[in-house]
Amino acid sequence: MSWPRRLVVFSLLARYSSAQYVGYQAYDPTQLEVPPLPATAPPLAFEVALDYGGSPTAGPETPGSFLGVSIEMVLVEDIVGPSKDKVHPEFLNFMAGLKARGGSPVLRLGGNSQEKAELVASLDGVGTPDTIAFEGDGQSVKKLINPGFNTLTMVYTADIVDAMRAASDALDIHWYIGITMNQTMPPRLEFVELAQERLGDYLLSMQLGNEPDLYYMRYRPNDGSYTPQAYITEVQMMLDTMKADPKITRPNICGGPSLCDCNGDWKQHDIFHEIGYIDKFRDSLNTLFVMKYPSDNCPGEASYRPTAQDFLNLLTQHDSKYGAKVFGSRFSSQYQVAQEAGLPLVLLETNTASCNGFLGVSDSFGAGLWVVDTALQFASNGLQHMMLHLGGQTSYYNPFINAPANSSAPHKWTVNPLGYSMLFVAEALGPSNKARVADIGVNGGNAYTPGYTIYEDNKPVRVALINYMTDATGAHDYTASIKVDASVTEVYVRSYSAESTTSKAGSGLTWAGQTFGGYFETDGTLQGTQTTETVPCSGGTCAVKVKAPSAAIVFLSKTNMYDASTSPAQTFDGSATPTSSGSNPSGTTAGGGGGGGNGAASSLAVGVTSFIGSVVAAASIMF
Known part of the structure; x- marks a missing residue:
């Protein structure tokens, strides 16, 4: 190991010497203190009025790939x-x-x-042991230490x-x-x-x-x-x-x-x-x-x-x-x-x-x-x-x-x-590609309970609700009573949730009941069964509960509501040719892992072995 590398190793090991975790920042399991609850709880039951008159306050048409x-x-x-x-x-x-x-x-x-990236016909002979940042990286890219700069120089084909x-x-x-x-x-x-x-x-x-x-x-x-x-x-x-x-x-x-x-x-x-x-x-x-x-x-x-x-x-x-x-x-x-x-x-x-x-x-x-x-x-x-x-x-x-x-x-x-x-x-x-979004200032514009309406063709089609508060007791869950057209008899709710606002990968993190698991556990597909809650409406009101903490999408109809069981995403293995027409909604894992654990042990092991x-x-x- 050359002296510049030793210096970097020693300085970084010193940086982390007082912590239990030693490894890449990308997998650091450190969690902070849970943000405090507001001194006075916001109203935990409130109405959400929807604009059926053309949504003049909504933004322009926005793609789903926003x-x-x-x-x-x-x-x-x-x-x-x-x-x-x-x-x-x-x-x-x-x-x-x-x-x-x-x-x-x-x-x-x-x-x-991008500023110093250099295109070459071949990577043969590019770099030296003292300048290549990763030993053995690169079929089409080499990353070189760049004296005087904090960013690696990229040489690529x-x-x-x-x-x-x-x-x-x-x-x-x-x-x-x-x-x-x-x-x-x-x-x-x-x-x-x-x-x-x-x-x-x-x-x-x-x-x-x-x-x-x-x-x-x-x-x-x-x-x-x-x-x-x-x-x-x-x-x-x-x-x-x-x-x-x-x-x-x-x-x-x-x-x-x-x-x-x-x-x-x-x-x-x-x-x-x-x-x-x-x-x-x-x-x-x-x-x-x-x-x-x-x-x-x-x-x-x-x-x-x-x-x-x-x-x-x-x-x-x-x-x-x-x-x-x-x-x-x-x-x-x-x-x-x-x-x-x-x-x-x-x-x-x-x-x-x-x-x-x-x-x-x-x-x-x-x-x-x-x-x-x-x-x-x-x-x-x-x-x-x-x-x-x-x-x-x-x-x-x-x-x-x-x-x-x-x-x-x-x-x-x-x-x-x-x-x-x-x-x-x-x-x-x-x-x-017709979605128009409006911040509807729900709950009097409270800082902990924001909400948005999504319109298509000037009609409300979805509502997004957020609860920033963390309270495992349920005492800060809120109920939003969404006012809908009388023809709406039920709405459909999907939730994005975790144990706490401090939670990380694997710590109970789910979207619509599915998870990517913890550190080093995913092949890029969600695992588990997609879950959607059906909420009945009465008299033009649909009462939707949003847990603390979580975010929810309320679908006012099933139009354009993604269904993993009937229209699964494509899946791939080692090339850009799909291996199937869809994902794995049943929850079995392709290639091992995917257990949904906290990943701390595996992150520590990989962090240490890759760190030096x-x-x-x-x-x-x-x-």
């Missing part, structure tokens, strides 16, 4: 697969579950690692795009990709050329710059010379080169400006209004991209940064400074700009907190409820898509994650609460 995944580019082989002949079945199975509920999935490939195409052909997955902009003279457009050739119409848009307001920290002189106007000049240079490139047949599917929105010298308003970003580049744009997290857990001290416990306490309140209502209304002015320009507005990267999230928070059930709340809030405010970032083994906030590359058995994947939230949102919005061999990544990646 909530997608932003995959850090350096992880593409780990998550999607190394080639068209070997696409990870766990990835495909999870995507198939999304498609069955909400239609064709939408993903983003990009992030900090064209096989990764073939894997993306195979996944798209199998499940109609569509992609946002990032354009490399660490240099612009001349621009590096090899990934754009490759993606346009091989992804075809599955390519939705190409991101022109990833957080350019932070380029002064990485790729440009840190002397104040890299201004918004300098960025605009570079964008023009990139677009001119793309238009002149015969291999780029669609130079007009670009998007931006993708600001971090964390540099006070750069403001979204100035980019759009003072500099005229849209007017200058309108012929080349098909999407406006924004990026934002409600907080961060980046290195260094910051007076504004909450403790993990305070963050969880506030995240699980709808109207707090980190809650869905405040965060979900952040881009209201940008939505107006996008609407006037006739362009969709996409939140290309978000999650609970940047720089990998918070210990005990970002992979908790409370964060899962926050994602449901935030996604529906953003949908009600006009966004086209919201993409949850997946940062890899050293991140707390992954919706799902592959097993470490060099771990001993078991090799199965993990789905965290945020992954369940994706299924919830897909099912709440449905596959019609792959520890450089744990110290090197900050997304």
Whole structure:
């Protein structure tokens, strides 16, 4: 082991020496204290009135694929697969579950690692033992330690795009990709050329710059010379080169400006209004991209940064400074700009907190409820898509994650609460692409009991209800009396639940009675029998109980209600060819595992065995 590696190992072991768990952040079982109950309980029985008059307050039509995944580019082989002949079945199975509920999935490939990604004809001879972050990784990607940067350098072959195409052909997955902009003279457009050739119409848009307001920290002189106007000049240079490139047949599917929105010298308003970003580049744009997290857990001290416990306490309140209502209304002015320009507005990267999230928070059930709340809030405010970032083994906030590359058995994947939230949102919005969402301010707008109505063709079709409180006694369960049309005689309820807002994978976590199990226990398919509660209605009122904590979808009819027993999702094994037309609603597990345990023992074993061999990544990646 070289000295730089020893140093990283020692520093990380020291970091965790006082804790029982030693391993990757992605599987840390640490749970925080349960957020306190409100000093005065909110009303626990209240009415929910539905608008049958055209829903003027609801947002625009929203696709069922609204909530997608932003995959850090350096992880593409780990998550999607190394080639068209070997696409990870766990990835495909999870995507198939999304498609069955909400239609064709939408993903983003990009992030900090897009900027220095390098396409090569072959990986032979790439890297040395002292620079390769993972021993033995990579049929189509090598991850290299990058002196002076916190992000690994990605060297890749064209096989990764073939894997993306195979996944798209199998499940109609569509992609946002990032354009490399660490240099612009001349621009590096090899990934754009490759993606346009091989992804075809599955390519939705190409991101022109990833957080350019932070380029002064990485790729440009840190002397104040890299201004918004300098960025605009570079964008023009990139677009001119793309238009002149015969291999780029669609130079007009670009998007931006993708600001971090964390540099006070750069403001979204100035980019759009003072500099005229849209007017200058309108012929080349098909999407406006924004990026934002409600907080961060980046290195260094910051007076504004909450403790993990305070963050969880506030995240699980709808109207707090980190809650869905405040965060979900952040881009209201940008939505107006996008609407006037006739362009969709996409939140290309978000999650609970940047720089990998918070210990005990970002992979908790409370964060899962926050994602449901935030996604529906953003949908009600006009966004086209919201993409949850997946940062890899050293991140707390992954919706799902592959097993470490060099771990001993078991090799199965993990789905965290945020992954369940994706299924919830897909099912709440449905596959019609006509869903319109309204925050209906139920229970007097109480912070612990938010609710939404989903409309199709101006008629209410579903209601989403959330209970952020944790109380195992049932004393803080609430009953929502939903006022429906007199013709409605019963409604159908599916619940997303866990033991506590602090619960993690395997801790009683279920969506409609089904589970992905604990750490290292899933092949990407839900296990168990899908359960739906039928609630009778009387006199135009349906009384729906929502447990503390949980979220529920109330279906006002069975139209567009996903049924795993009659329309199961496709399943896959070692290729992008489905092995069956559906999932396994009976609950037997394909390939072992899936017991629904807490996963702590297996996570510790795999964490330790993989920790030393792959520890450089744990110290090197900050997304």
